[in-house]
Amino acid sequence: MIRKLLTIALSGTFAFSAHGADYDATTQAYIDQLTSMGLPAPKENQLVHIPPTMADLEAADIHPELKKVIRKGYDLFTNTQQLRGEYVFNNMNCSSCHLGEGRMPFSAPIWPAAVTLPGYRGKNGHVNNLEERIAGCFTYSMNGKPLEYGSDNMLALSAYHQWLATGVEMYPKQPVYGRGFPAPERPAELSYDNGQKLYEENCAICHSEDGSGLRVDNQTVFPATWGDMSNNWGAGIVRLFTAAGFIKNNMPLGQPNSLTDQEAWDIAFYMDSQERPQDPRYTGDIKETLEKFGPTFHKHSLYGQAREKDGEILGDHDNTGEKPFLKPDSIRPRTFD
Numbered sequence: 001m002i003r004k005l006l007t008i009a010l011s012g013t014f015a016f017s018a019h020g021a022d023y024d025a026t027t028q029a030y031i032d033q034l035t036s037m038g039l040p041a042p043k044e045n046q047l048v049h050i051p052p053t054m055a056d057l058e059a060a061d062i063h064p065e066l067k068k069v070i071r072k073g074y075d076l077f078t079n080t081q082q083l084r085g086e087y088v089f090n091n092m093n094c095s096s097c098h099l100g101e102g103r104m105p106f107s108a109p110i111w112p113a114a115v116t117l118p119g120y121r122g123k124n125g126h127v128n129n130l131e132e133r134i135a136g137c138f139t140y141s142m143n144g145k146p147l148e149y150g151s152d153n154m155l156a157l158s159a160y161h162q163w164l165a166t167g168v169e170m171y172p173k174q175p176v177y178g179r180g181f182p183a184p185e186r187p188a189e190l191s192y193d194n195g196q197k198l199y200e201e202n203c204a205i206c207h208s209e210d211g212s213g214l215r216v217d218n219q220t221v222f223p224a225t226w227g228d229m230s231n232n233w234g235a236g237i238v239r240l241f242t243a244a245g246f247i248k249n250n251m252p253l254g255q256p257n258s259l260t261d262q263e264a265w266d267i268a269f270y271m272d273s274q275e276r277p278q279d280p281r282y283t284g285d286i287k288e289t290l291e292k293f294g295p296t297f298h299k300h301s302l303y304g305q306a307r308e309k310d311g312e313i314l315g316d317h318d319n320t321g322e323k324p325f326l327k328p329d330s331i332r333p334r335t336f337d
């Protein structure tokens with residue numbers, strides 16, 4: 001039922017306009033569906049884009065070979081577990097974080113990446129293109145190894161991103177409605193105990209009390225929220241504000257914005273206080289790693305901090321989960337000096 005609801009909410013032809021302009025009927029119906037689900041309406045002058053569906057792809061006047069490649073990208077995006085053991089070493093799919101086939105506003109819809117990259121990324125301190133951005137997801141969120149640049153699979157995933165951006169200009173001047181995981185304002189205090197209570201009441205039914213998620217017939221139904229089968233300490237969602245934004249806008253599934261800001265932040269604090277595989281950028285010493293990445297990335301996570309419950313230093317280990325290596329060779333600097 002939830003999967004059907006998300007599909008209905010996101011189906012339709014593509015269109016975009018600014019919130020102060022006259023919407024066409026399709027765009028207005030799309031906004032009405034999203035707000036009826038509990039998501040906020042667009043703000044003045046935001047770019048509203050309805051990504052095309054796979055049904056739209058079948059009807060599109062493009063070459064059959066291109067359709068085949070986009071279909072392959074969709075298949076890899078929604079079932080990334082087919083790459084398990086070679087490029088993926090946990091229980092995640094791309095669609096585990098980017099809900100609604102990567103089309104859902106406020107769940108980091110993937111089409112903005114296709115029209116805003118190449119662009120500078122603070123996480124690695126250089127300009128990234130779309131392939132490199134996808135590679136980062138495999139490195140951190142999949143606790144894995146990136147697809148080879150220019151490979152058939154990388155081409156397919158890139159094509160799917162770009163297909164969803166059909167009709168949007170490159171480097172749009174308007175702010176994008178529903179981009180990323182926008183977080184509510186952080187409360188003055190966060191509670192581990194309250195986060196645990198709320199997680200057990202709202203999240204454990206799908207993601208299990210131990211955070212291991214749910215798998216059926218070797219396929220992920222609900223992803224792991226921590227542990228060896230979850231993302232590693234370098235993944236974006238270990239940042240508290242990212243996790244809080246995802247939870248507030250998307251969880252419990254099908255009930256966006258049903259939790260208070262405090263509840264979303266407390267659940268994020270509890271979840272991100274649990275262990276997971278090591279950050280691939282780990283130098284072998286957690287203090288040294290924090291010196292390198294604390295000022296940018298880990299200042300927003302609990303990595304290297306003492307856990308409130310028992311004082312354990314989070315991330316102080318060599319565990320890489322099922323991955324038989326720490327750092328894939330794709331993590332490298334880029335400079336034009």
